[in-house]
Amino acid sequence: MSENGLGVGEFTFPGGAAGSQLLGVLPGAHLGPIVSALLVTRACEGRAGLRSWRRRLTTFRVNWAWYVAVLLPVPAALTLATMARSGDHPVLPPALLLLAYLPGLALQLITTGLAEEPGRRESAMPRLQRRFGPLRATLIVGPLWGDWHLPLFLTQWGGGPHVDPMKPLEFMATVIAFSFAMTWLFNRSGESMPLVMLLHTSVNNYFSMAWTAMFPSTSEDTPAHAFLLTSTTAALILLATTRGRLGLRAVRI
Numbered sequence: 001m002s003e004n005g006l007g008v009g010e011f012t013f014p015g016g017a018a019g020s021q022l023l024g025v026l027p028g029a030h031l032g033p034i035v036s037a038l039l040v041t042r043a044c045e046g047r048a049g050l051r052s053w054r055r056r057l058t059t060f061r062v063n064w065a066w067y068v069a070v071l072l073p074v075p076a077a078l079t080l081a082t083m084a085r086s087g088d089h090p091v092l093p094p095a096l097l098l099l100a101y102l103p104g105l106a107l108q109l110i111t112t113g114l115a116e117e118p119g120r121r122e123s124a125m126p127r128l129q130r131r132f133g134p135l136r137a138t139l140i141v142g143p144l145w146g147d148w149h150l151p152l153f154l155t156q157w158g159g160g161p162h163v164d165p166m167k168p169l170e171f172m173a174t175v176i177a178f179s180f181a182m183t184w185l186f187n188r189s190g191e192s193m194p195l196v197m198l199l200h201t202s203v204n205n206y207f208s209m210a211w212t213a214m215f216p217s218t219s220e221d222t223p224a225h226a227f228l229l230t231s232t233t234a235a236l237i238l239l240a241t242t243r244g245r246l247g248l249r250a251v252r253i
Helices: 016-057 064-071 073-086 095-116 118-132 134-154 166-188 193-214 222-242
Strands: none
Touching: 016 095, 016 118, 016 134, 016 193, 064 073, 064 193, 073 193, 073 222, 095 118, 095 193, 118 134, 118 166, 118 193, 134 166, 166 193, 166 222, 193 222
């Protein structure tokens, strides 16, 4: 509603696009999925449900190979997809950016990761998988994840308010495809939310911190195309190799 978006109200968040993110979008993000998850879990499952919710949120102690499997392949895959999409070759980022990469990732975990994933993968996925199975559950959570972002395309975040309709459509397709990788990691890691949040924010951190420095002359539309290519490829591989189970172990009776 502000001048940073539709311009209906005579108010502008200070600090430009970054200021509107920190002061406008981020508080709304934390009042969305994570607070909803807490309220619904408390109402439906009581304290026992909250304890399970907290256990998943604090499952840091997983095999170190899982962290390596998230931290390294994500930027590598997105770099290769950018090269395939644009034909450009990456350049080595400045040393200062490389030093700031991991602190930036930690900040993303506290902001984006903590705001979104405890509501979606942690709260919604276990219930939906029990009822519908992993494939249908992913096809429910994925579109909801994408829909929740659509109003942002009317703001500076998405290039609005007069945004090309293809951008939100491409975003929706990417988010749905990426959700298959998120579901697989959630199931295979023993429902470790730190790992799931790390996968989500590794993508954000790569594009916000490293991509521009590595591909300075590449079109600004390329990251979205590269992410769609990477997500779709990963989804097809996981669906084929797991036969749609996406890492969910069968319950033995």
